[in-house]
Structures are given as C-alpha cells and as structure tokens.
Amino acid sequence: MSATLLEGLNPEQLAAVTLPPVSALILAGAGSGKTRVLTTRIAWLLSTGQIGPHGVLAVTFTNKAAKEMLTRLSAQLPINARTLWIGTFHGLCNRFLRLHWRDAGLPEAFQIMDSADQQAAVKRLLKALNVDDEKYPPRELTYYINGNKEEGLRPDAVAAHDDYSRMQRQLYEEYERQCRREGVVDFAELLLRSYELLRDNAALRGHYQARFRHILIDEFQDTNRLQYQWLKLLAGKEPEGSAAAEGQSAAVFAVGDDDQSIYAFRGANVGNMHDFQRDFRVETVIRLEQNYRSHGNILDAANALIAHNRSRLGKNLWTEAPPGEPLRVYEAASDFEEAGFVVDEVKQMRRDGQSLADIAVLYRSNAQSRVLEHALFQAAIPYRVYGGLRFFERQEIKHALAYLRLLANPEDDNALLRVINFPARGIGNRTLELLQETARGTGTSLWLAACSGGAGRSAAAVGRFIQLIESMRHEAEGLRLPEKVLLVLERAGLLDHYRAEKEGQERLENLDQLISAAATFVQENQDDLTAFLAHASLEAGEHEARPGEDALQLMTVHAAKGLEFHAVFLTGLEEGLFPHDNSRDDPKGLEEERRLAYVALTRARRRLYLSLAQSRMLHGQTRLSVASRFLDEIPAALLKWLNRGYAPAAKPASTLRSNAEQEHGLRIGQQVEHPKFGGGVVVAFDGHGNNVNVQVNFGVQGVKWLALAQSRLTLLN
Ligand SMILES: Nc1ncnc2c1ncn2[C@@H]1O[C@H](COP(=O)(O)OP(=O)(O)OP(=O)(O)O)[C@@H](O)[C@H]1O
Numbered sequence: 001m002s003a004t005l006l007e008g009l010n011p012e013q014l015a016a017v018t019l020p021p022v023s024a025l026i027l028a029g030a031g032s033g034k035t036r037v038l039t040t041r042i043a044w045l046l047s048t049g050q051i052g053p054h055g056v057l058a059v060t061f062t063n064k065a066a067k068e069m070l071t072r073l074s075a076q077l078p079i080n081a082r083t084l085w086i087g088t089f090h091g092l093c094n095r096f097l098r099l100h101w102r103d104a105g106l107p108e109a110f111q112i113m114d115s116a117d118q119q120a121a122v123k124r125l126l127k128a129l130n131v132d133d134e135k136y137p138p139r140e141l142t143y144y145i146n147g148n149k150e151e152g153l154r155p156d157a158v159a160a161h162d163d164y165s166r167m168q169r170q171l172y173e174e175y176e177r178q179c180r181r182e183g184v185v186d187f188a189e190l191l192l193r194s195y196e197l198l199r200d201n202a203a204l205r206g207h208y209q210a211r212f213r214h215i216l217i218d219e220f221q222d223t224n225r226l227q228y229q230w231l232k233l234l235a236g237k238e239p240e241g242s243a244a245a246e247g248q249s250a251a252v253f254a255v256g257d258d259d260q261s262i263y264a265f266r267g268a269n270v271g272n273m274h275d276f277q278r279d280f281r282v283e284t285v286i287r288l289e290q291n292y293r294s295h296g297n298i299l300d301a302a303n304a305l306i307a308h309n310r311s312r313l314g315k316n317l318w319t320e321a322p323p324g325e326p327l328r329v330y331e332a333a334s335d336f337e338e339a340g341f342v343v344d345e346v347k348q349m350r351r352d353g354q355s356l357a358d359i360a361v362l363y364r365s366n367a368q369s370r371v372l373e374h375a376l377f378q379a380a381i382p383y384r385v386y387g388g389l390r391f392f393e394r395q396e397i398k399h400a401l402a403y404l405r406l407l408a409n410p411e412d413d414n415a416l417l418r419v420i421n422f423p424a425r426g427i428g429n430r431t432l433e434l435l436q437e438t439a440r441g442t443g444t445s446l447w448l449a450a451c452s453g454g455a456g457r458s459a460a461a462v463g464r465f466i467q468l469i470e471s472m473r474h475e476a477e478g479l480r481l482p483e484k485v486l487l488v489l490e491r492a493g494l495l496d497h498y499r500a501e502k503e504g505q506e507r508l509e510n511l512d513q514l515i516s517a518a519a520t521f522v523q524e525n526q527d528d529l530t531a532f533l534a535h536a537s538l539e540a541g542e543h544e545a546r547p548g549e550d551a552l553q554l555m556t557v558h559a560a561k562g563l564e565f566h567a568v569f570l571t572g573l574e575e576g577l578f579p580h581d582n583s584r585d586d587p588k589g590l591e592e593e594r595r596l597a598y599v600a601l602t603r604a605r606r607r608l609y610l611s612l613a614q615s616r617m618l619h620g621q622t623r624l625s626v627a628s629r630f631l632d633e634i635p636a637a638l639l640k641w642l643n644r645g646y647a648p649a650a651k652p653a654s655t656l657r658s659n660a661e662q663e664h665g666l667r668i669g670q671q672v673e674h675p676k677f678g679g680g681v682v683v684a685f686d687g688h689g690n691n692v693n694v695q696v697n698f699g700v701q702g703v704k705w706l707a708l709a710q711s712r713l714t715l716l717n
C-alpha cells in the first residue's frame with residue numbers, strides 16, 4: 001500500500017514524507033508540494049502502522065483545506081475520518097473545549113462570537129457601565145483585548161502605567177465577566193482558553209501529550225505567538241525545564257514558506273519558524289525546490305517579483321515544465337472595461353472546453369468584487385465568491401438596502417426588522433415581539449403598529465426610529481439615487497458604526513461601492529430607487545451558482561492561499577490598490593504586499609492574466625490610477641501587453657461630475673467644515689459660476705443647502 005502512496009515523489013519529498021519521528025521543518029516555495037507532502041506523510045504514518053488515527057493532529061489554514069485532506073485520506077485508507085484531529089487552530093481548539101468544557105470553566109453549550117458579535121458585546125458593555133465611548137472607542141478596546149489575549153495575557157497580567165491604561169485593563173476585566181455571564185467566547189478566547197487549560201491541567205496535558213505523537217502544521221509561516229505556545233505545550237515542550245516532558249515530546253512536522261507570510265497584520269509571526277528550530281532542536285530542514293504547479297514563465301515572474309524583498313530566508317524554485325505562454329497583461333480604461341475583459345476571456349476559455357471552477361479571479365480588496373460581479377451577472381456566468389460573501393449578500397450592504405427599502409416602502413416588515421435596532425438604539429427583542437403582536441392583532445404592518453405607539457416601554461426609541469425614517473424620506477426627495485444612498489449611509493449611522501469597528505474598513509469600502517453601484521445603475525438604467533432595489537435583489541440571487549454547478553471562482557488574494565487553478569486573473573494592479581494604500585509608505589508593509597502578490601501569481605498552473613484599470617469608481621466618482629510597481633518588477637520579456645498605453649476614456653464614467661466639481665473641487669462625499677454647523681459631508685451640488693449651491697449633511701445639525709460663494713465652507717479633502 002505504501003509503495004503506491006510514495007510513487008511519483010521526488011527524492012526530497014520522499015525524504016520528508018518518510019522521516020523518522022523527529023521534529024522537522026519543510027521550508028519550500030509555492031507549488032513545491034508542501035501540502036501534498038504533509039498529507040502523504042499522514043497517510044504513510046497510518047498505513048505503515050506507526051500510529052493510529054487517534055495519534056495524529058494536523059493543523060490546516062482553512063476549513064476547506066482540512067476537509068480536502070480528510071477526503072483524500074479516507075479515500076486512500078480504511079479509516080474513520082472523524083477520529084482524525086484535522087482542522088484549523090480555531091476548529092481544533094473548539095473541539096478540545098467542547099470535550100472539556102467543564103475543566104475549561106465554560107458552559108456546555110458555549111457560543112462562539114464572531115468579530116461583529118464581539119464588537120457589539122464591547123459596545124453593550126460600555127453602555128452598561130456608562131463609559132464614554134469617544135474616550136474609549138469600542139474598536140480600540142476590542143483590539144486591546146484581542147491583542148492581549150493573543151499574547152496570552154489576562155487582565156491581571158497586563159501592565160498599566162497610567163489612568164487610561166488602568167481603565168482599559170478594568171474594561172477588559174469587565175468584558176470577561178460579561179462573556180462569562182453570557183456563556184460566550186470570542187475567537188481569541190478559543191485559543192487562549194485551550195492554551196490555559198493545557199498549561200494548568202497536568203492530567204489533561206499528560207493525556208494529550210501521550211496521545212498526539214505526530215503533530216503536523218501546514219502554512220506554518222502564518223501562525224501567531226499564542227498558537228505557537230499552544231503547539232509547544234501540546235507537543236510536550238512546555239513548561240520550560242520540566243524534565244518530565246523532555247524526551248517524550250511529539251514529532252512536529254512544520255511546513256511553510258516565509259515568502260507566503262501574509263497575515264502579519266493580524267499578528268502572525270514569521271519568527272516562529274526560527275524559534276521552532278531552536279525550541280524543538282530541529283536538525284532536519286528539508287527544502288523542496290521543484291515546482292510542480294506552474295509553467296516556466298509564471299514561475300519566473302513570481303521568482304523575479306519576490307526577489308525584490310530583502311527579508312527572506314532565500315530559496316529558488318525551478319520547474320521541468322515548459323515555459324508556456326507569456327503572462328497576458330491588459331490595461332483597461334476603466335474598472336468596468338477591466339471586468340468586461342475578464343468576462344470575454346472567461347467566455348472564450350469556456351468555449352474551448354475549460355471548466356469555470358478551474359478559473360479564479362483574484363482581487364486585493366473585497367470591495368473590488370462589485371464591478372466584477374455586476375459584469376458576470378450581466379453575462380449570465382455563474383460564479384462563486386470563495387471565502388466570503390457575494391457583494392449584495394454582505395451584511396453592511398443588506399443593512400443599507402434595508403434602509404433604502406424603508407424609504408421606498410416603510411411597510412416592508414423584513415427591512416424594518418433588519419434595521420430597527422441596527423445600529424443599536426436600545427430596541428430589544430421584547431419590544432419587537434410586542435410590535436409583532438400588535439401588527440398581527442390589527443392585521444397591519446410593523447411600521448403602522450409602531451406608528452400607533454404599540455411599542456410598550458421602548459416607545460420613545462421606536463418613535464425616534466420612525467422619525468429618522470420619515471426625515472430621511474423627506475430629505476431624499478429630489479435627490480439623485482447615489483445621493484440618496486449616501487444620505488442613508490450617513491443619517492442612519494451606518495458609516496459611523498463601521499468607522500468604529502476594528503474590521504470596519506472593508507465594510508466601509510463596500511458601502512462606498514454601493515454608492516458607485518447606484519451611480520452606474522443610473523447611467524445604465526434610470527434614476528429610480530425602486531428599480532435599483534429590484535436590480536439589487538435580482539443580482540443577489542439570480543445567477544447564484546447551484547451546489548455542484550460549474551462556477552467561476554472569485555476571491556481575495558488572501559483567501560487564495562494554498563489553492564491552484566488552471567487560469568488566474570489578478571485584477572486591479574494599480575498603485576494604492578495593490579500595493580494597498582495602507583502599506584505603501586512602510587517598507588515592512590510593502591514587503592508583505594509583495595508576498596501577497598507572490599501568492600497571487602503562484603496560484604496559476606497554465607495561464608495568468610494581469611489587469612489594471614486607468615480609472616476606477618470610488619465614492620461614486622471616477623479616480624485615475626497608475627500602474628502597480630509590481631508590474632515593473634516582472635521582467636518585460638515574460639509579459640505580453642494586450643493593449644499597452646490605452647488612452648483613458650474620453651468621458652469620465654461618472655455622471656456625478658459637474659462644472660462645479662471642476663471649478664470648486666467639490667465632490668459628493670467630501671468632508672467640509674462650517675464655522676457654525678461644524679463638520680459635514682457634501683451630498684449634492686448644482687449650478688455653476690458664482691451660483692453654485694451645495695447640500696451638506698451636518699449630522700445632528702441636519703442637512704442644509706448653502707450658496708457656496710457665501711457659505712464660508714472649508715473643503716477638507
Ligand atoms: N512529485 C510530484 N509529482 C507530480 N505533481 C506533484 C508532485 N508534488 C506536488 N505535485 C503537485 O503540485 C501541485 C502543488 O502542490 P502543493 O499544493 O502540495 O504545493 P504547496 O507547496 O503546498 O503550494 P502552496 O505553497 O501554494 O501551498 C499540486 O497539484 C500537487 O499535486
């Protein structure tokens with residue numbers, strides 16, 4: 001059995017798969033067979049009877065990778081896949097805590113909070129304690145809590161040197177109390193709690209150390225400190241100096257590529273690769289240098305790109321495969337045209353018999369998917385957004401659409417239920433039940449029930465919500481569709497809400513894309529809210545790939561790690577987008593962006609498209625952009641420009657531009673300052689010359705039309 005398992009492996013791979021039970025590091029570039037070696041080693045250990053399924057623990061980076069590994073193993077071997085501990089760090093910790101909830105001090109049915117839940121919990125806490133959330137912004141506090149947990153620090157171990165940090169520490173403590181009371185754990189807690197349980201419970205630790213004799217970890221370069229500490233405990237390397245643990249530690253088989261470390265921004269510590277060699281006295285470091293995935297030109301491009309990074313462990317990848325075709329570069333006039341290009345090429349490949357599932361469209365930021373999805377929708381090409389949601393299914397988009405639906409029709413119960421308490425305004429479940437009862441009793445909508453004052457104790461809060469919707473409806477009259485969208489985002493408090501969230505940046509970018517979607521809709525169709533809402537529902541559901549249906553794969557570059565496809569489109573290769581604005585001025589950040597680009601290029605087996613757009617719609621407006629430096633870092637001989645130097649579109653795609661914009665630099669979404677009304681955002685303007693009128697949303701001060709010449713407005717950005 002093991003002979004066929006090992007067939008086709010190259011000598012280094014074979015050596016790695018059949019290593020004796022010692023700790024080892026497999027350091028190798030993309031597509032060199034790391035994941036394959038890891039899976040094959042598990043199969044080899046099992047099939048040669050060196051260990052039973054219960055003795056293996058393997059960590060993957062995604063749930064999908066875990067599932068694939070399990071499927072492959074149970075196809076190869078007569079084993080019950082469920083006995084194998086294969087999963088992500090979070091998945092494995094969850095499994096561990098479910099088994100030992102009592103020892104871990106958790107309720108049996110503890111619930112897991114995702115990051116949005118956690119943020120909401122922190123906000124609730126601040127409110128309950130009457131803490132000023134401007135002084136202690138929820139986002140910052142959540143970051144503080146998670147950061148400490150990832151360092152393994154409980155409140156009593158956190159250093160605090162002034163009043164502010166003492167308060168933070170106290171809030172951390174209160175937050176923990178609240179979680180305990182409610183029986184919930186956040187992501188960081190899953191890990192920390194598992195770690196502490198192993199650390200403090202000698203019997204359990206002994207049991208698991210004796211059990212898991214082989215621990216294997218894929219994508220080791222992206223583990224964080226706490227994950228590494230947890231591994232050390234599990235493998236019997238902790239506590240330090242404990243003689244009992246020495247000599248019987250598990251064999252840890254770590255597989256990684258420093259060039260693909262792309263989660264430093266979330267605390268991943270590539271230094272773990274170095275520490276691992278020291279802590280586990282690793283004597284065997286195996287390098288795999290043959291790439292089996294990509295054609296030569298693709299590999300050469302990736303190698304050349306990553307060579308621009310300074311901090312590397314250094315390795316060189318080669319392939320026996322032929323050079324193949326050059327990389328195809330397409331410079332589009334606009335993001336719409338870029339999407340059109342992707343659609344045309346996908347159609348052609350489909351005609352040539354290529355399955356859609358083996359084609360991936362990659363982008364740096366989630367919000368970029370909107371334009372691509374729109375083009376695919378129009379071309380009726382089924383697609384799936386991998387590792388994320390389709391644009392119109394994203395939480396923030398659904399919230400914004402629900403407000404818009406209420407503007408169009410306040411008696412839309414679903415929309416009302418979605419946002420009556422989002423952002424939180426103190427309207428609880430009991431109030432909603434009461435409203436629903438009233439509505440049922442009188443056979444009316446929730447809106448009418450709410451208007452009739454049937455809201456019990458929270459009547460005032462409900463009243464304010466009704467007022468909010470009414471005033472938005474009033475203000476929206478006569479506004480253009482994209483302006484209506486912006487008005488809703490501002491007035492309903494969605495922008496403020498997500499600005500305060502730790503991971504809110506991506507959601508803000510998506511909301512921004514909703515304004516752009518509205519602007520496009522007006523251009524292509526009509527300026528009508530109801531029609532736009534219908535369009536959004538259709539696009540959300542219509543061409544959704546059915547389970548099992550062949551579908552194009554859309555995803556962020558982060559989500560593509562470890563995967564491979566026949567053909568890959570890497571889109572949006574523009575300065576500011578990729579490399580991302582956030583990292584351009586920071587050399588470390590730039591190197592991480594380059595590693596990310598390296599991950600993207602190395603996903604392709606045979607065909608790689610690189611595309612960029614000279615203009616892109618942001619905030620409902622067209623912005624011009626410059627080609628990404630990464631394109632210059634790939635040798636020109638490997639690139640085939642399909643249309644170099646394409647002239648920008650003669651007319652900007654946005655209809656929001658007007659004379660005023662040129663003369664006064666005004667634009668929708670612009671921040672302004674007024675001596676009397678304070679800070680505001682431009683929502684509309686018209687007229688020209690000396691007669692420009694501008695409409696500004698001053699938040700609590702209301703939305704006002706001002707004559708620009710006399711307004712004493714300062715334009716801020
Ligand atoms: N010895 C081999 N012979 C033929 N194909 C191989 C061999 N080793 C690996 N492959 C194939 O090469 C491709 C890349 O392998 P794999 O995904 O394991 O690489 P990896 O190093 O894990 O890549 P990444 O760094 O992107 O995660 C897969 O299709 C795999 O089946």
Ligand SMILES: [Mg+2]
Binds near residue numbers: 034035218562
């Ligand atoms: Mg891999």
